[in-house]
Amino acid sequence: MATITAPGTTEKLSRSTTASRASARRGRKVRDNLTGHLFLLGAVLCFALFTWYPMIRGIIMSFQKTKRGVTTWVGLDNYTRIVADPSFWPAWRNTVYFTLLALIIGYAVPFFVAILLNELRHAKGYLRVLVYLPVMLPPASALFLFKFYAYDPSDAGLFNAVLKALHLPTSQWMQSPTATMPAMVIASTWMNMGGAVLIYLASLQNIPGELYEAAELDGAGLWRRIWNVTIPQTKLILGLLAMMQIVATMQVFIEPLILANGAGTQDSATTVAYLIYQHGFYQNDLNGAAALGVITLVALAAFSAVYLRLTTKND
Amino acid sequence: MAQDSGTRTLISQAQLRRGKGRFVYWSLLAVVVLGFTLVFIGPLYWMVTGALKSGQEIAQTPPTLYPKDPNFSNYTNAWQNLNLAKLLFNTFYYAIGAVLFQLVFDTAAAYALSKLRPILGNVILGAMLGTLMIPAIVLIVPQYVTVIDLPIVHVSLINQPLAIWLPLVANAFNIFLLKRFFDSIPEDLMSAAQVDGAGPLRTLWSIILPMSRPILGVVSIFAVTYVWKDFLWPKLVMPDGSTRTVSVGIVAFSGGSSVNEIIAASVIAAIPTVIIFLIFQRNIMSGLTAGSVKG
Numbered sequence: 001m002a003t004i005t006a007p008g009t010t011e012k013l014s015r016s017t018t019a020s021r022a023s024a025r026r027g028r029k030v031r032d033n034l035t036g037h038l039f040l041l042g043a044v045l046c047f048a049l050f051t052w053y054p055m056i057r058g059i060i061m062s063f064q065k066t067k068r069g070v071t072t073w074v075g076l077d078n079y080t081r082i083v084a085d086p087s088f089w090p091a092w093r094n095t096v097y098f099t100l101l102a103l104i105i106g107y108a109v110p111f112f113v114a115i116l117l118n119e120l121r122h123a124k125g126y127l128r129v130l131v132y133l134p135v136m137l138p139p140a141s142a143l144f145l146f147k148f149y150a151y152d153p154s155d156a157g158l159f160n161a162v163l164k165a166l167h168l169p170t171s172q173w174m175q176s177p178t179a180t181m182p183a184m185v186i187a188s189t190w191m192n193m194g195g196a197v198l199i200y201l202a203s204l205q206n207i208p209g210e211l212y213e214a215a216e217l218d219g220a221g222l223w224r225r226i227w228n229v230t231i232p233q234t235k236l237i238l239g240l241l242a243m244m245q246i247v248a249t250m251q252v253f254i255e256p257l258i259l260a261n262g263a264g265t266q267d268s269a270t271t272v273a274y275l276i277y278q279h280g281f282y283q284n285d286l287n288g289a290a291a292l293g294v295i296t297l298v299a300l301a302a303f304s305a306v307y308l309r310l311t312t313k314n315d
Numbered sequence: 316m317a318q319d320s321g322t323r324t325l326i327s328q329a330q331l332r333r334g335k336g337r338f339v340y341w342s343l344l345a346v347v348v349l350g351f352t353l354v355f356i357g358p359l360y361w362m363v364t365g366a367l368k369s370g371q372e373i374a375q376t377p378p379t380l381y382p383k384d385p386n387f388s389n390y391t392n393a394w395q396n397l398n399l400a401k402l403l404f405n406t407f408y409y410a411i412g413a414v415l416f417q418l419v420f421d422t423a424a425a426y427a428l429s430k431l432r433p434i435l436g437n438v439i440l441g442a443m444l445g446t447l448m449i450p451a452i453v454l455i456v457p458q459y460v461t462v463i464d465l466p467i468v469h470v471s472l473i474n475q476p477l478a479i480w481l482p483l484v485a486n487a488f489n490i491f492l493l494k495r496f497f498d499s500i501p502e503d504l505m506s507a508a509q510v511d512g513a514g515p516l517r518t519l520w521s522i523i524l525p526m527s528r529p530i531l532g533v534v535s536i537f538a539v540t541y542v543w544k545d546f547l548w549p550k551l552v553m554p555d556g557s558t559r560t561v562s563v564g565i566v567a568f569s570g571g572s573s574v575n576e577i578i579a580a581s582v583i584a585a586i587p588t589v590i591i592f593l594i595f596q597r598n599i600m601s602g603l604t605a606g607s608v609k610g
Contacts, residue, residue, distance in 0.1 A: 036433025043424035054457035141581035209323025
């Protein structure tokens with residue numbers, strides 16, 4: 001455009017065009033940046049309002065107390081109160097126990113299911129749909145199913161009927177403090193394993209067949225092939241999903257709420273997430289809940305740091 | 316015997332085709348198909364038929380395999396007593412809104428980060444991705460406090476659909492997924508559009524979006540199922556009986572209703588997501604693995 005509007009001698013033309021081109025380029029750069037940020041605006045505002053700002057606000061809130069509309073700084077008061085809650089340590093114990101059980105059941109089971117499905121050459125689509133189906137159910141629906149039908153403590157319950165038919169001892173399930181956690185992990189695994197199975201399946205399909213062939217020629221049996229080929233080849237995804245699973249199990253909330261009516265018998269179902277909910281929205285202690293949130297975040301960050309240090313060192 | 320090394324897995328094809336291997340394979344397949352049907356469809360069958368049984372029959376030992384005298388009164392009672400029509404409509408409305416808000420704001424942001432690349436774009440992307448490491452439960456209290464009294468404007472979003480729609484826009488995973496997809500669209504197409512005089516909005520609308528239909532479909536399906544399945548946040552920000560979602564409604568009513576009615580309501584609440592899944596299962600499964608790292 002600038003070249004057309006700048007007629008004249010050749011000397012003049014070249015000088016004026018470079019000048020106007022430079023300014024046009026600068027103008028366009030500013031304009032491009034402006035449109036770029038305009039396109040970002042909606043998402044950035046939502047992030048600022050609903051994640052970045054609440055993160056800072058949560059930390060500030062954990063050191064404050066609001067009484068009759070007046071906010072004051074109270075130092076570590078909220079922290080000492082939350083730690084002194086008789087449910088504090090049981091909640092952590094239960095959450096860690098849930099996470100460990102979920103690692104044994106909810107983490108190993110999908111991996112072996114994926115290995116199994118990868119070997120089968122028929123009914124592939126059907127089996128995949130089956131495994132993922134529970135993931136699509138609203139958790140409230142699925143958990144009511146478990147609560148009333150599967151974990152019915154009488155012999156009419158699905159699990160007890162099966163146990164009885166097999167001549168095994170029946171259980172009180174959610175009414176028994178020792179059975180509560182395993183029962184919650186089983187329900188949670190059934191509900192959520194589909195996603196992990198499909199992700200494992202995708203990464204199993206990327207393993208070159210020659211590796212298995214070479215291992216077989218070297219005389220490696222089935223388990224050795226899993227141990228020396230399958231697991232090292234899927235290490236990255238195994239590590240990633242372990243991390244995701246731990247973050248997810250730290251937030252177990254709806255399972256205790258629905259299956260165990262909250263805390264369960266003798267605090268057997270209280271989790272950290274449930275305790276945050278309990279303090280914030282039941283006891284109207286938002287500051288205490290914010291303090292527990294900060295404690296959780298710090299614990300998780302410390303864990304992640306250790307985990308990353310350990311896993312990257314091995315490489 | 317021809318062996319296709321491309322599909323070679325843990326156990327070789329040749330081994331599966333031989334006499335003993337073949338027997339083991341087919342019996343294993345039968346066990347897996349039967350076992351999986353039992354484990355994953357069995358409970359759903361139990362749920363759907365259980366809600367057709369009378370209260371007496373459900374408490375009977377040993378349990379009956381199918382309802383002796385099926386009656387739909389549990390379903391009709393649940394429909395009326397829980398006002399399920401209203402709850403389902405609310406959930407559907409929030410889900411559709413969530414899709415629109417996410418598509419508009421998240422695609423715009425991903426487009427800016429991928430193609431317009433404004434200054435500090437990478438810093439913003441980093442700050443967004445950083446939030447993926449923060450568990451939602453940690454932020455629930457300060458988020459709630461923010462929603463009941465928005466900073467600067469001092470408006471409460473309680474019982475307003477925006478309280479569900481806006482926080483869902485802040486979805487780093489979506490933006491990352493979309494950005495990665497846009498990154499794969501060749502730069503030549505962009506410059507060609509620019510030469511033709513198309514502005515950024517025009518390029519997004521007529522070039523990028525039509526090419527991104529599969530990923531946009533995946534993002535939309537995930538948004539719908541997320542809203543349908545979410546519990547704690549809608550429970551907090553939609554406390555009124557008339558603005559509740561279906562999951563929150565069922566849990567709220569579970570205290571005073573009969574077991575069979577609650578189960579019947581749970582079945583009804585699950586039907587929409589199951590139908591969505593059966594229609595879009597291919598897209599859902601490809602979307603699930605698109606975002607993951609190749610191992």
